Amino acid sequence: MAALLRGSRLLLLKWDKHVDLVHVSTRSMASKTPVGFIGLGNMGSPMAKNLLRNGYPVIATDVFPESCKGLLDLGAQVVDSPAEVAEKADRIITMLPSSPNVIDVYTGPNGILKKVKKGTLLIDSSTIDPSVSKEMAVAAEKMGAVFMDAPVSGGVGAASMAKLTFMVGGVEEEYNAAQELLTCMGANVVYCGQVGSGQAAKICNNMLLAIGMIGTAETMNLGIRLGLDPKLLAKILNMSSGRCWSSDTYNPVPGVMEGVPSANNYQGGFGATLMAKDLGLAQNTATNTKTPIPLGSLAHQIYRVMCSRGYANKDFSSVFQFLREEE
Amino acid sequence: MAALLRGSRLLLLKWDKHVDLVHVSTRSMASKTPVGFIGLGNMGSPMAKNLLRNGYPVIATDVFPESCKGLLDLGAQVVDSPAEVAEKADRIITMLPSSPNVIDVYTGPNGILKKVKKGTLLIDSSTIDPSVSKEMAVAAEKMGAVFMDAPVSGGVGAASMAKLTFMVGGVEEEYNAAQELLTCMGANVVYCGQVGSGQAAKICNNMLLAIGMIGTAETMNLGIRLGLDPKLLAKILNMSSGRCWSSDTYNPVPGVMEGVPSANNYQGGFGATLMAKDLGLAQNTATNTKTPIPLGSLAHQIYRVMCSRGYANKDFSSVFQFLREEE
Amino acid sequence: MAALLRGSRLLLLKWDKHVDLVHVSTRSMASKTPVGFIGLGNMGSPMAKNLLRNGYPVIATDVFPESCKGLLDLGAQVVDSPAEVAEKADRIITMLPSSPNVIDVYTGPNGILKKVKKGTLLIDSSTIDPSVSKEMAVAAEKMGAVFMDAPVSGGVGAASMAKLTFMVGGVEEEYNAAQELLTCMGANVVYCGQVGSGQAAKICNNMLLAIGMIGTAETMNLGIRLGLDPKLLAKILNMSSGRCWSSDTYNPVPGVMEGVPSANNYQGGFGATLMAKDLGLAQNTATNTKTPIPLGSLAHQIYRVMCSRGYANKDFSSVFQFLREEE
Amino acid sequence: MAALLRGSRLLLLKWDKHVDLVHVSTRSMASKTPVGFIGLGNMGSPMAKNLLRNGYPVIATDVFPESCKGLLDLGAQVVDSPAEVAEKADRIITMLPSSPNVIDVYTGPNGILKKVKKGTLLIDSSTIDPSVSKEMAVAAEKMGAVFMDAPVSGGVGAASMAKLTFMVGGVEEEYNAAQELLTCMGANVVYCGQVGSGQAAKICNNMLLAIGMIGTAETMNLGIRLGLDPKLLAKILNMSSGRCWSSDTYNPVPGVMEGVPSANNYQGGFGATLMAKDLGLAQNTATNTKTPIPLGSLAHQIYRVMCSRGYANKDFSSVFQFLREEE
CATH class of the missing domain: 3.40.50.720 (NAD(P)-binding Rossmann-like Domain)
Structure with missing residues (x-):
């Protein structure tokens, strides 16, 4: 029973x-x-x-x-x-x-x-x-x-x-x-x-995720600085070619969406440390296969610096906060 | 009549x-x-x-x-x-x-x-x-x-x-x-x-688009090097958090989608020169408003180098080809 | 007379x-x-x-x-x-x-x-x-x-x-x-x-200076993490092809040199804000002349982020501190 | 005796x-x-x-x-x-x-x-x-x-x-x-x-060398575009804070110095492939020690792309040529 x-x-x-x-x-x-x-x-x-x-x-x-x-x-x-x-x-x-x-x-x-x-x-x-x-x-x-x-x-x-x-x-x-x-x-x-391709797929997805997230954070921040309303900007991106999972499902800007870490001071979710680890794996496989990944490498470095600056345990969407001007 | x-x-x-x-x-x-x-x-x-x-x-x-x-x-x-x-x-x-x-x-x-x-x-x-x-x-x-x-x-x-x-x-x-x-x-x-915000929205969208496109090209290339089938990898990304317009609507890898420039030797579409121009505008507005855009800047540089290396008039998704090892 | x-x-x-x-x-x-x-x-x-x-x-x-x-x-x-x-x-x-x-x-x-x-x-x-x-x-x-x-x-x-x-x-x-x-x-x-070439020379010098400084900071930090003594590493670089003004005259690592801002908690010297401004000028001239400057752009972005994270008024060699793991 | x-x-x-x-x-x-x-x-x-x-x-x-x-x-x-x-x-x-x-x-x-x-x-x-x-x-x-x-x-x-x-x-x-x-x-x-520190010193030096070389190439190229005479610009940099080994000893611009690879169509010297290899080692050690190296990573990526674009066997100072507009 x-x-x-x-x-x-x-x-x-x-x-x-x-x-x-x-x-x-x-x-x-x-x-x-x-x-x-x-x-x-x-x-x-x-x-x-x-x-x-x-x-x-x-x-x-x-x-x-x-x-x-x-x-x-x-x-x-x-x-x-x-x-x-x-x-x-x-x-x-x-x-x-x-x-x-x-x-x-x-x-x-x-x-x-x-x-x-x-x-x-x-x-x-x-x-x-x-x-x-x-x-x-x-x-x-x-x-x-x-x-x-x-x-x-x-x-x-x-x-x-x-x-x-x-x-x-x-x-x-x-x-x-x-x-x-x-x-x-x-x-x-x-x-x-074949063996290893599960890892390969995981690493590839997370690299593109990191790039999309940082890109969304930069873009939203730039738009806000230029006077756009964040919700409106998210809406425009999501109906256009800028659309990505980080903009339409996990938006990093507080106030744009509910139920995501950005609505909760970047608690919970997927920590910057974990993202840095996965990007390290992506970097290693890219280095070993001599594959150029310029944005993936820079995304790795950004999360690595974030971990050095107190963001280790915040959700990885906190890159929006990291890039913003301090109050 | x-x-x-x-x-x-x-x-x-x-x-x-x-x-x-x-x-x-x-x-x-x-x-x-x-x-x-x-x-x-x-x-x-x-x-x-x-x-x-x-x-x-x-x-x-x-x-x-x-x-x-x-x-x-x-x-x-x-x-x-x-x-x-x-x-x-x-x-x-x-x-x-x-x-x-x-x-x-x-x-x-x-x-x-x-x-x-x-x-x-x-x-x-x-x-x-x-x-x-x-x-x-x-x-x-x-x-x-x-x-x-x-x-x-x-x-x-x-x-x-x-x-x-x-x-x-x-x-x-x-x-x-x-x-x-x-x-x-x-x-x-x-x-x-207000006046200028149409431009702001356009610039923001295209910056995120460029980041997503280069990110997709890097990711697909890395996955292929790691032994993944490109169509399968695109499918996995598109059902996961790596999903973006460049992966699901305008995939840069020949053979993954039909009816897109990558299926036609990167002819037509939106030229790398035009993307470089829009990224230049994004960079200028970011510089003037003191807004950090690390990935946007690097995307700008990549399209600028591409224009110097013979890709000026190819569709901007040709960044996949640019990053690949030469035959 | x-x-x-x-x-x-x-x-x-x-x-x-x-x-x-x-x-x-x-x-x-x-x-x-x-x-x-x-x-x-x-x-x-x-x-x-x-x-x-x-x-x-x-x-x-x-x-x-x-x-x-x-x-x-x-x-x-x-x-x-x-x-x-x-x-x-x-x-x-x-x-x-x-x-x-x-x-x-x-x-x-x-x-x-x-x-x-x-x-x-x-x-x-x-x-x-x-x-x-x-x-x-x-x-x-x-x-x-x-x-x-x-x-x-x-x-x-x-x-x-x-x-x-x-x-x-x-x-x-x-x-x-x-x-x-x-x-x-x-x-x-x-x-x-001709007119403007004084500015051009100034901007070029400061861009290369910024790149050299961040590069020196990264290199010294990496060497220290790998177990090298900072003074010894500086000495080796300065007798080798890694030598630059930032390594031999204005070393960013506290304890390596005297009489430089790194010996004085990064006070005085040339503020990160001013460097960010000069790099913004370099970026503008590069964008306008369609010149690729990948490292210059990234250096600009790094100083821009530093300004957002509390380093605006510290000497620009404080990038060493910015990149270090927090205590 | x-x-x-x-x-x-x-x-x-x-x-x-x-x-x-x-x-x-x-x-x-x-x-x-x-x-x-x-x-x-x-x-x-x-x-x-x-x-x-x-x-x-x-x-x-x-x-x-x-x-x-x-x-x-x-x-x-x-x-x-x-x-x-x-x-x-x-x-x-x-x-x-x-x-x-x-x-x-x-x-x-x-x-x-x-x-x-x-x-x-x-x-x-x-x-x-x-x-x-x-x-x-x-x-x-x-x-x-x-x-x-x-x-x-x-x-x-x-x-x-x-x-x-x-x-x-x-x-x-x-x-x-x-x-x-x-x-x-x-x-x-x-x-x-201790054991490994010879390698550490070598890797550190070459990373800073690569950064300085690309930085010098970008800077010289930008200055030339802005109308400066290359020899004059090199002279100004070398008496100023932009000075580095790549600007004063191994200048990458043809016509500025004699007896260096740039004076000989980038033949001989230290190949881009070897530099990419050393930067891969730097990247690996940095990833493994969780050390941020943003410029070092980007330098790695640039040499990696160069290797994909036909520069594998040219001297690493050919990055100047790689970044120039095609004739």
Whole structure:
């Protein structure tokens, strides 16, 4: 009964597509094999909970054991190391802050690959350098396992409501198996190509997002200085060729839109630090492939300076505030 | 009957709003007072023709008299100077390449203001520095005339099909009078505020457009280098926060979309030179108002370098080609 | 004999402040015709005083009459307007904040050109747009006067010690006459070519200076982050191809050099606001001549943002502090 | 006495090529232990030859055995792999194109560390990421060997004439031993600090060099457009605060200086590709240390675009030509 209720909540959360999820998830509870989950931070925790809610037993671990508490209360099994997860689950999801953590969790002394079973499906949802994803895939293949990269777009809210978008890279034959799990945690799952291409797509999107956001902030600021009303200017841009997601969905100017970080003193949302990190990845991949990205590089530098000047934890749309004349 | 046919064509061209334009235009042919039109280049000519088609007698002039030929054949009266236009019409539209031309046509020795009648409505559709628009408005006011700026977005095709967008700045009481004429030449007419704010809106839009276009070109190029399929990458961006007009409507990568300059070797469209000019205006207004526009400045520089390297007359989306590794 | 004495005095004046200035100036007062001086701000005041010290009677004016007090005490005659200066002197020096002030002082209702005598030598030491210098020269020529631009490099200290560098543009035949006065106020006088070329040289130098300074700040900061000792790094750069004035003469890192603003919390020196102004002039001339200046543009934007973030009045070498991680 | 002679010979060697090199090297051959040299490209070959000329027996290898021919003729012993070099020499110098080559030569299956003797001194003169230098040092230490980084400044000419500058990082106690060899190949040897700091100094210098060069090119181009004579402008900059190595020693404008690549159609010198590589290293270290380098990043992008547009093999001062309007 509790499961039933939980299931129906899920149904609503996902604004679902006419599928009797409640029935499905209750029925399959008994028959599902466990899923490993490593990395229970702000994003990983709600993601793992959504697996539980969909009836998957979860075997979890984190370098900070206290992070696992919430999941333990919901019935997950908590173990001591990635290696131990690998002993007990043949599908494992990792959600970690950066490349070195991923390398350690997979190939470190207590890493997954020390104990991984042949045929295990490894899905890494961290946002990291695509070349590291490729290295992990090679290392996994040597052990007879399959590695896919599946970074997400969407923040903590989307993670809680299972509305993330997953961009997936890896061998196509395993995509369906990955999709089964990812749809429990996200609203969109997109197959992008070979290993690393999920990361590539994520990095590309966020680079263009950063450019569009800074561009929108500059443009709105210039228009305001020239005497235009901000709401009117946003309206004109949005019906013209200047239109972009940052102008029509996430406008950085206080007072133009509601329900966005600019309406809330740039709290919440996607921090400037995180944007700087993703732009650093874009820069690294561009440098390594000798690809010119003049605006992407400058966007990176602007967010890097912002982090030095007290904007690290504000939403990335606060670049509007950063560029404005001080009062 | 000819008028009737012409009218109905117009109706179709404008995908109109349930108005019996045919009837209106035929009936008012006789009773309409003439409209002056100065500057019959690639844009001005089709605009003036649309006034004629809407039943307005047109008094035209251009520094290159041969430019007036097409209009003459359609029944316009061609005169020798802006001053002469001002003697014969109390509504005048100007469409000129740049600020110095506007200054000359209005305040030069044979300029409009030498002969302008009190109460004349002057509408400048050139794209120029907003501060020049303000100067012209002051000069016009001294002569008892009213000056409005009404730059357009949309190219030669939109001008021919009367589908331009006009961004209008000037005293609000005169807006209706301006709108009457502008709707003959455009599909959208937006009131932006005081004199100069039409220019401000235009400049802001094009700056954000340039940033979005270069950003899209960099992003698509990086993604392709990282192994992503260009169409798939465009699709992912367009369903995500990287979405912008340049990615979803005017993609710069050959093969991603049809009917755009990138599908036609970057011919037609909006030339890099024109974009560089508009970015120069954005830069000037930003410098003068002490507004930081880091990405806008860099976009300006990139189009300026492109003009130096053989891209002057290619569509501005050719920045994708400019940034690619040479074969 | 007097000339001989005056010459040797002058020589001393520039390098030695322990000179009987009063005696010199009193004695030669009789034989010299008066020089007009308009604009007695931080720079203009000490410059005009050096004219007095060299025996030139000075006719001065300023929009803020109180600025003239110090000069009045030293024996200058203070009048009410530029026009009045022009009535009384046939050599006039102007030192004003920006282009609009220059336009007003020369061509305004009480401007110099309202009363200028034929043959008058007009020397403008303001830093302004070269195109405005050219306009002023044309306007002066119409009145039979000669206009030269002679902007300075060097700050308030150099102005006080008559150690400024003047970069002079104008007709070559008048250069000697200008040089006679300018050597009283500066250590170097360089003839640059036609009218406006003094401004051009000044703007070019300051643009390269800004680029070198930001570059040095970035480089020193990066080296420090990588574990290098700042003094050692400066030494290495200065013996290598990274060497520039900002690294070897005006190093922006506290502790590397003495006697520079970085050793004094970035007080004194050349304010970020002034650098932003000069870079705005560089940007304007570049935009107008369609010259690409990617690093110059970005340097401009960086100083513009710095002005928005509280660095307006700090020396321009404080860009090092601006780029550093906050404590 | 032999040491005395050797010393005076060395002194001459650096400034005079008319020296009886054969005699010197033959005589001292007996008393010196062999030095390994790995990587005999354009730089490595003349460096190794200078070791031979100074009387050091050389044990050499290269992935392209034909590269060793010249050295073989001069009496060097050529072996098959880095491992074999390590068996035969306890001082080894490496000079390789990039990080992956260094990693392979040290830690690969036939790498130095497979056979290195305890106490061996390993000196890497490649220009690579400082973090790779640190990794190599750790790996070497595990085998009881000592690793130092000693990248050079100066090109093929300086390598031939033993006039390179070496920037050395590593444990201070081993510096003298390194210096003994490096002085045979260079005119300046600078100790920079812990391992990796030689690379750091090199990267920092070249980043500032690139910024200064592009800045000089922009400035000279702008000045020329504004009507200034290029030689006069260079002279003014060089006596003012715009002065830098690129303006006073390596001016990028044809006709301003002799004996530099700009006087020879930008042939020879330091190719744009190599500058782009070094700027990529600067960018990587800056990204990894979260250091903002806005001008450094843009300089990187400009050289990257130049490489895409046909300037890859021209001297890096050809940025002046890249930015000029096409004829």
